[in-house]
Amino acid sequence: MSKFWSPLVNDLVPYVPGEQPKMANLVKLNTNENPFGPSPKVVEAIQAELNDSLRLYPDPEGESLRQTIAAYHKVKPEQVFLGNGSDEVLAHIFFGLFQHGEPILFPDITYSFYPVYCGLYNIESKRVPLTESFEINPDDFKQPNGGVIFPNPNAPTGMYLGLQHVEEILAANPDRVVVVDEAYIDFGGESAITLVDKYPNLLVSQTLSKARSLAGLRVGFAVGHPDLIEALNRVKNSFNSYPLDRLALAGAKAAYEDEAWFRKCCDGVISERERVTAALEDLGFEVLPSKANFIFARHKEQSGGVLAKGLREQGIIVRHFNKPRISEFLRITIGTVEQNDALIGGLRSL
Numbered sequence: 001m002s003k004f005w006s007p008l009v010n011d012l013v014p015y016v017p018g019e020q021p022k023m024a025n026l027v028k029l030n031t032n033e034n035p036f037g038p039s040p041k042v043v044e045a046i047q048a049e050l051n052d053s054l055r056l057y058p059d060p061e062g063e064s065l066r067q068t069i070a071a072y073h074k075v076k077p078e079q080v081f082l083g084n085g086s087d088e089v090l091a092h093i094f095f096g097l098f099q100h101g102e103p104i105l106f107p108d109i110t111y112s113f114y115p116v117y118c119g120l121y122n123i124e125s126k127r128v129p130l131t132e133s134f135e136i137n138p139d140d141f142k143q144p145n146g147g148v149i150f151p152n153p154n155a156p157t158g159m160y161l162g163l164q165h166v167e168e169i170l171a172a173n174p175d176r177v178v179v180v181d182e183a184y185i186d187f188g189g190e191s192a193i194t195l196v197d198k199y200p201n202l203l204v205s206q207t208l209s210k211a212r213s214l215a216g217l218r219v220g221f222a223v224g225h226p227d228l229i230e231a232l233n234r235v236k237n238s239f240n241s242y243p244l245d246r247l248a249l250a251g252a253k254a255a256y257e258d259e260a261w262f263r264k265c266c267d268g269v270i271s272e273r274e275r276v277t278a279a280l281e282d283l284g285f286e287v288l289p290s291k292a293n294f295i296f297a298r299h300k301e302q303s304g305g306v307l308a309k310g311l312r313e314q315g316i317i318v319r320h321f322n323k324p325r326i327s328e329f330l331r332i333t334i335g336t337v338e339q340n341d342a343l344i345g346g347l348r349s350l
């Protein structure tokens with residue numbers, strides 16, 4: 001705290017991102033990045049954009065990328081909103097689409113950025129506990145609220161909520177925006193984007209950071225009714241009119257144009273996820289059923305904190321949360337075959 005700080009900053013409790021270590025030789029399985037890397041066509045498209053045009057501002061509407069994403073998801077371009085990573089899209093959603101006076105609802109446990117945005121914008125919230133088996137119960141989202149948000153699959157559990165249950169939540173809240181954060185949807189879940197024309201209160205956010213291997217490029221988007229998108233554009237243009245630079249716009253478009261690469265990465269992650277799950281179960285872990293590019297697992301006897309530390313000493317980083325209910329769990333990103341073998345070997349030796 002300093003005398004120069006605004007009182008608003010004094011009260012902020014910021015998000016703490018997962019560690020990005022400088023050492024290159026670590027087995028990094030802590031921030032759910034994609035081990036396969038972006039499509040070579042993405043790299044080519046970005047290189048082609050490295051020219052004199054960089055002196056010009058990018059298209060503030062990202063029209064060409066919005067058209068590509070809209071065509072891919074069979075919606076109209078005016079139903080697509082772009083942001084600098086889905087974290088920024090979510091920031092605009094919290095500011096622009098949640099009502100004050102009644103608490104917004106999100107699961108407990110979930111993505112820890114949600115309470116941070118509530119603090120930033122002074123939004124009241126209510127955490128809705130997961131069931132005993134770590135599932136989201138749709139019935140718990142039928143109480144009065146100022147809006148609803150949950151990841152599907154949820155993070156850090158990796159557990160997926162079927163679309164019929166998502167629809168139950170949407171139908172129970174016709175006057176409130178329901179946001180489905182689909183950061184991890186491409187690893188086995190079915191997207192709720194197919195429902196946006198049926199439910200004007202539905203907003204789906206997605207990212208290119210995970211399945212499309214572009215966490216470093218910072219591109220996310222939301223899909224929903226044009227009225228919702230218009231609100232998000234108002235917020236964006238009151239904050240940063242050019243959230244995506246020219247390189248990000250070009251690279252993201254190329255990523256959507258290489259479906260074969262995308263499928264190969266997703267299939268690779270899914271098959272490795274099943275292999276790692278079986279190996280960990282053999283080692284005495286309980287692994288929650290995951291449809292994400294990570295698994296959430298606890299050992300029947302050994303402590304999560306001790307295991308995370310033991311792996312770290314072997315140069316393998318996984319995520320451990322010192323929080324009630326989940327402190328015995330490890331969240332482990334699915335890596336390459338070699339990285340996953342190192343993880344399994346590392347755990348076996350502990």
Ligand code: PMP
Nearest residue numbers: 085086087111151183207209220
């Ligand atoms: N939502 C969830 C549930 C996440 O886990 C993440 C990644 N940390 C994000 C959104 C944000 O992803 P990005 O900003 O890279 O698009």
